[in-house]
Amino acid sequence: EMLALGEAPHGAVNAAVALARASGRKGQAAAGMVNAVLRKVAVAGDAWARLSPQRMPPWLRGSVVSAWGEDAARGIEAAHEAGAALDLTPKSGDCPGEALPTGSHRLPSGTQVSALPGYAEGDWWVQDAAAALAVRVLDPRPGEVVADLCAAPGGKTLQLSAAGAKVTAVDISEPRLARVAENLARCGLSAHLVAADALDWRPDQPLDAVLLDAPCSATGTIRRHPELPRIRDGEGLAELTRLQARLIDHALSLLRPGGRLVYATCSLLPAEGEAQLAAALDRHPGLAVEPPAVPGIEPGWVTPQGGLRLRPDLWPERGGMDGFFIARLRKSADQT
Incomplete structure (x- = not known):
């Protein structure tokens, strides 16, 4: 401290x-x-x-260096050491903090959230700038029927509701859904909350869109949770990637023909991002990747596949961001 x-x-x-x-x-x-x-x-x-920044553990560092090189790995380690600022997502208008190019607002770490203007009124909520991009990539429209799978802690549910979508938020944890309900109430927003395993849940009708922020290694959040490299050793990654693939397949089955899915993970590991996208395209002929068209996204963040790769060493002059992979997929109009 x-x-x-x-x-x-x-x-x-x-x-x-x-x-x-x-x-x-x-x-x-x-x-x-x-x-x-x-x-x-x-x-x-x-x-x-x-002192030099603490190195990532070998099971993580090796994948990072293989994907982006030694300089990127050092930049990510420096970002981890620097820690994370406080990011806010505005509901509509005024929001404290520095306005970032992608629409989030940023304040120094340690800021007392409940004392900020607009907190009691529900004008904004806490959400990392990288995490907020998943919904902006999905681009929900008023009246669309959308599911937020693995929804807690609920920042993306709030974004979807604020955009005017008819939202069902699904999460396996009832206590975590209770927190989502509290934030919806504070912000004057609404969503249908369902406590269920996302793999078992099906809507009454096909959906216009699904947001899947899948369970993952959370290695993109180390600057917020510096204990992660010490309490995880890469074991269980194969099981996680199998679960992510099953969730992608299930989410696609919930969509109407021509519907869209945003797949996101707060991970630095290509196995949970780029490789999952490639595998999904192989499993589902006719599935199309739609590159992100969001203000503030820099061209170098978009992968050759059309996904969005975010890393903690990006925006170093602004204080970085969490590591994320985000991809928007469109189901073909003749797929049922």
């Missing part, structure tokens, strides 16, 4: 000492040592600043 996030030393030290004292007899005995060690750390800012 002190060295990476710039927290005031006295507050961080006092909080850590209080936690030690509250953790039982052993913690109370260690409180003096905690105080002494952290006070030494508090004056080590210059040495901390000279």
Whole structure:
């Protein structure tokens, strides 16, 4: 907190000492040592600043270097070290913060969200600028019937509703859907919430569009969750990619002929992005990729396939963004 996030030393030290004292007899005995060690750390800012950014673990770094090269990997590591700003998505008009080219607004990290103007009125919600692009790529229209699969925590559901779509938000977690309901109520928006496994859910009628933000490794969010490289080791990736493929196939089956699907993952791994797109095109003849046409997207972000590859080292002058892969797919008009 002190060295990476710039927290005031006295507050961080006092909080850590209080936690030690509250953790039982052993913690109370260690409180003096905690105080002494952290006070030494508090004056080590210059040495901390000279350290190289922490390297990604080999299972992740190898894929990143293979896909984009050593310089990109170092840039991503530097972005992870720098941390993430606070991004907001406006419902319609006014929104605090710096307006970004893609439509989000940005404020410094540590900003107290509930104290910002427009919070109580529901004029905006917290959502990373990269995450907000999935709905902008989908481009929902008023009156369209749309499903948001794996919807929690709900930022994309709010975007879809704000665009005037008739939204069904599906998520397997009832507690997480309760948070979606709270945010919808605060923002004066509505959606039909369904607690179900997305693979088991089917609508009463074919859909105009589906947004699938699929379960993934979440490796695109390390700048927000620096513990991820320490608690994950790449195990389970094959199972995740199989699940993503099944979800893509199921989502396509829910669409009317000519309907569209946006597939998104907050992952840096091509196995969960570019490779999933290529495999889906192989499995579904007649499926077409529609390159993103969203203000603020730079040409270099669009892949040769027509997907959108976002990385933490993009926009370095603005503070970066989360890692994401986003692709818009159109079902052919003669597919049922």
